[in-house]
Every structure is written in C-alpha cells, then in structure tokens.
Amino acid sequence: MSEIPFNPIEASNRSLHEDGDEARLAGSTGTSDQLLMERIRSNDQMAMAEVFDRYGGLVYSVALRVLKEPDQAEDVMQDIFFQLWKGTGSYREGRGSLGAWLAVVARNRAIDSLRRKKPTDSVEDVVLPAKTDLASESERNLMIEKVRVVMKGLTPEQQSLVELAFFEGMSHSEIAAKTGDALGTVKTRIRTALMTLRKGVQG
Amino acid sequence: MTQGSHFGSHIPGEDLTLHALQALTAEESAAVQAHVAECELCRAELAAATGDLALVALSAEQQPLPTGARDRFLVRIAEDAKQEEAQPRIAKVIPINRASVGRVSVWAPRVAVAALLIIAAGLSVEIMHLDMRLRRETAVLRSLAEKNAKAQAVVEALTAPSAQRVLLTSIKTPPSPSGRAVYLPSTGALVFQGNNLASLPADKTYELWVIPANGSAPIPAGLFRPDATGNASVVLPDLPKGVPAKAFGVTVEKASGSDTPTAPILLAGAAPAAGE
Numbered sequence: 001m002s003e004i005p006f007n008p009i010e011a012s013n014r015s016l017h018e019d020g021d022e023a024r025l026a027g028s029t030g031t032s033d034q035l036l037m038e039r040i041r042s043n044d045q046m047a048m049a050e051v052f053d054r055y056g057g058l059v060y061s062v063a064l065r066v067l068k069e070p071d072q073a074e075d076v077m078q079d080i081f082f083q084l085w086k087g088t089g090s091y092r093e094g095r096g097s098l099g100a101w102l103a104v105v106a107r108n109r110a111i112d113s114l115r116r117k118k119p120t121d122s123v124e125d126v127v128l129p130a131k132t133d134l135a136s137e138s139e140r141n142l143m144i145e146k147v148r149v150v151m152k153g154l155t156p157e158q159q160s161l162v163e164l165a166f167f168e169g170m171s172h173s174e175i176a177a178k179t180g181d182a183l184g185t186v187k188t189r190i191r192t193a194l195m196t197l198r199k200g201v202q203g
Numbered sequence: 204m205t206q207g208s209h210f211g212s213h214i215p216g217e218d219l220t221l222h223a224l225q226a227l228t229a230e231e232s233a234a235v236q237a238h239v240a241e242c243e244l245c246r247a248e249l250a251a252a253t254g255d256l257a258l259v260a261l262s263a264e265q266q267p268l269p270t271g272a273r274d275r276f277l278v279r280i281a282e283d284a285k286q287e288e289a290q291p292r293i294a295k296v297i298p299i300n301r302a303s304v305g306r307v308s309v310w311a312p313r314v315a316v317a318a319l320l321i322i323a324a325g326l327s328v329e330i331m332h333l334d335m336r337l338r339r340e341t342a343v344l345r346s347l348a349e350k351n352a353k354a355q356a357v358v359e360a361l362t363a364p365s366a367q368r369v370l371l372t373s374i375k376t377p378p379s380p381s382g383r384a385v386y387l388p389s390t391g392a393l394v395f396q397g398n399n400l401a402s403l404p405a406d407k408t409y410e411l412w413v414i415p416a417n418g419s420a421p422i423p424a425g426l427f428r429p430d431a432t433g434n435a436s437v438v439l440p441d442l443p444k445g446v447p448a449k450a451f452g453v454t455v456e457k458a459s460g461s462d463t464p465t466a467p468i469l470l471a472g473a474a475p476a477a478g479e
Contacts, residue, residue, distance in 0.1 A: 043287065052277075056276075058261075078279065147259075166224065167263075194256075
C-alpha cells in the first residue's frame with residue numbers, strides 16, 4: 001500500500017518537528033528515526049541499539065499488556081526488533097512514525113502469539129498514519145498521558161470494547177457472543193470508541 | 204463484513220477498523236486489501252484507523268524491560284552481523300545481452316573446450332620442461348656433492364696426522380720408478396702417486412696393493428697406467444675401512460687386474476705404525 005497522507009492527530013498535537021524537517025528533530029531528541037534507520041540499513045549496531053533504547057519499552061509494554069507473560073512479551077519484542085535489524089518486512093519511511101508502527105506491530109504480533117498462530121500479516125501490511133512523532137521521550141510521554149486521559153473519558157462500555165478488541169484480540173463476533181449484542185452494534189461501538197479517542201487526542 | 208460493499212462504493216469505516224484490528228476473516232481482509240489498493244479514500248481511512256490503534260497501544264502501562272533484554276538483543280544482532288561478514292560475498296550478477304548469447308551460444312562451448320585443451324597442452328609442456336630441468340639440477344647437485352665428498356676425503360688423507368706416508372723406490376738403477384702412498388686406515392682413504400713408471404703393453408696394467416698389518420691377504424687397491432711421462436695416480440680406491448696397512452706394493456698384472464699380486468713386486472714400501 002502506498003503512503004497515506006493523513007494524520008489523525010491535529011498539527012497542534014503533533015511533534016514540534018512534524019514539518020518534515022528531520023534534522024531539526026535530531027537536535028532535540030538525538031538522532032532522528034529516519035537517520036537511525038538509514039544507519040541500520042548499513043548494519044550499524046549502535047543505531048539499532050539506539051532504536052531499541054528508544055522504543056523497546058513501548059513495544060515490550062504493549063506486548064506484555066496483551067500476553068501478560070514477560071517471557072513471551074520479550075520474545076515478541078526481540079523478534080520485532082530483529083526483523084527491523086534484518087530489514088525483512090520492515091518499516092519504511094513515509095508510512096508514518098517508527099514509534100507508531102512499532103506499537104501497532106507489537107500489538108499484532110502479540111495477538112498472533114496469543115492465538116498461537118504464525119503471524120498472518122506482513123508487517124508491511126500495517127498501514128500507518130502520517131507522522132506521529134514519538135522519537136522524543138518527552139513528547140512520547142506527553143502523548144501517552146493524553147491518550148490515557150482520553151481513554152478514561154470513554155464510557156465503561158467503550159473501554160471494555162477497546163480492551164476486548166485491541167488487547168485481547170477478540171473478533172467482533174466473539175465480542176458479540178460475549179456481550180450478547182448484535183454484530184453490527186459491536187462494530188459500530190468499536191468504531192465509535194476509537195473515533196472518540198482520536199478526537200479526544202486531537203482536541 | 205458489511206454486505207454490498209465490494210466495492211462499487213467504499214468500505215464502511217467499521218470494517219476498516221476491524222481490518223486494522225485483524226478482526227476480519229482472511230477472505231474479508233483480502234477483499235479489503237484489494238479495494239484499498241485501488242481506493243485512495245479508503246486507504247486514507249484505513250490509515251486513520253491504524254493511527255487510532257497506535258493511540259490505543261500507547262495507553263498500555265509502560266513497563267520496564269526485563270533484566271538483560273537489551274544485552275540479549277545486542278548480542279543477537281552482533282552475532283548476526285558476524286555471520287553476515289563470514290558469509291562469502293556473492294558476485295554481482297551482470298545482465299547478459301540475450302541477443303549476443305543467441306549468436307555465440309552454439310560456438311561458445313566448442314571455443315571454450317578448445318581453449319581449455321590448448322591451455323592444458325601448454326601446461327603439460329611446461330610441466331615436462333620443469334621436470335627435465337629439475338632432473339638436471341638434481342643430477343648436478345648429486346655430482347657436486349660426490350665431488351665435494353671426494354675432495355674432502357683427499358684433503359683429509361693428505362693432511363691427517365695419522366696418515367701413513369710411504370715412499371716407494373726402484374731397487375735397481377735410475378731413473379728408478381717410485382711411488383708415494385698416503386693412506387688413512389680408519390676411512391680406507393688412499394692416495395697413490397707414481398713417478399718414472401715404465402710404460403706397459405696394452406694387455407698389462409699396474410696394480411696397487413695394500414698389505415694388511417694383520418697378515419691377511421693383500422687387498423687390491425686400484426689399477427693404473429702411467430702417462431707419457433711415467434706418472435700415474437690412484438685416488439680413493441674402493442677399500443675397506445679400519446684396515447691398518449703393513450706395507451704397500453705395486454705389481455704388473457693383466458689388463459683386467461688380479462685378485463692376488465703376481466710376482467715380481469715392482470714397488471714396495473713398509474708402512475710405519477699409524478701416527479709415526
């Protein structure tokens with residue numbers, strides 16, 4: 001799939017460096033993700049270590065939230081970063097921020113592990129929004145805090161749906177069976193919850 | 204998935220969200236992907252839905268990495284890098300002009316075989332020359348080594364303090380023939396020089412004898428014929444080692460030599476004790 005010129009997060013909430021000037025980003029957050037990825041493609045182990053340091057906690061936390069088993073979560077994390085190192089099915093610039101890509105891939109791989117099945121999706125299939133800069137630790141923490149605030153503002157029903165769909169990897173039919181709601185209702189509510197989250201972060 | 208949405212219009216947002224969540228069946232996901240590949244609007248909407256999921260992921264409580272996880276990863280990539288370096292580099296594939304291949308393909312194998320045969324023949328000749336050269340060099344070295352050993356023995360026989368030095372003279376009138384023998388019993392090295400020796404018929408020869416000190420039979424020590432001036436020499440004849448001599452003698456024998464001396468003894472000399 002080609003690049004998606006769409007950013008669900010309003011400019012005011014994006015990175016201060018979301019203007020495409022990666023060099024400026026490097027000035028405040030260290031080396032930019034783009035430069036690090038270029039170095040990784042040249043087998044620069046130091047660059048890979050820097051990416052690991054930057055996003056390892058995020059990837060591990062997402063995987064652990066899904067799997068609830070530290071060893072399994074670490075396996076998922078190690079495999080994701082090793083894939084990044086090998087460049088297989090890898091992240092490509094222009095498809096969004098590396099941090100967001102890793103967070104989604106971590107969730108998907110953890111769900112695959114939970115279902116004890118081979119990864120069905122190539123990580124390349126993950127369509128990312130436009131840049132949502134998470135390279136800066138301070139901005140990443142700011143974004144995390146904002147998401148949590150918005151998530152707490154969701155109704156208990158919406159929170160439950162997001163939990164079941166995202167972190168437990170249940171299909172909408174499984175959720176419908178669990179909640180007793182109609183399939184269409186489940187789909188709409190999941191969609192509504194995510195739209196609320198998006199708008200809440202943008203706002 | 205919502206029916207009727209394939210895909211004259213667009214995929215409903217709910218289905219795109221489910222697709223992003225990997226909550227659709229494989230068949231439904233394939234249909235979404237096929238449509239999204241062609242539909243910019245749905246592609247953008249799917250990206251937005253995926254962005255929503257990234258936000259949800261951020262809501263996960265941040266956990267510290269397990270102890271040693273970083274080191275394990277760094278070791279893993281270091282080993283991978285080492286393996287990459289250890290692997291032989293694969294030569295870059297150079298595209299070949301197919302048209303050219305077609306023209307030469309019939310002759311190429313024959314030319315290649317002919318070239319190989321020529322090269323092999325050339326190498327065979329070269330190897331043969333090198334082998335012959337090696338044999339020659341070996342023979343020269345062997346000859347030099349033998350000559351060197353002989354010279355060493357001559358020098359040793361002439362200079363050794365233990366050598367027996369005997370002057371042999373004619374019993375009768377001058378110019379009397381004479382001979383000088385230098386003998387080193389321990390090595391069996393003997394050098395004899397004769398002077399004023401009469402010439403002999405063709406069927407005759409002079410023969411030198413070593414008379415052992417232990418009284419055993421005389422040992423033939425070489426045949427020799429004098430030159431025009433009556434001089435002759437015997438150098439390092441084949442003699443047993445460790446046989447001290449009591450005397451030396453020269454006889455005239457048939458041309459092929461003899462195992463025992465034939466009287467009369469033309470030259471004779473008693474050997475002093477070793478070292479005398």
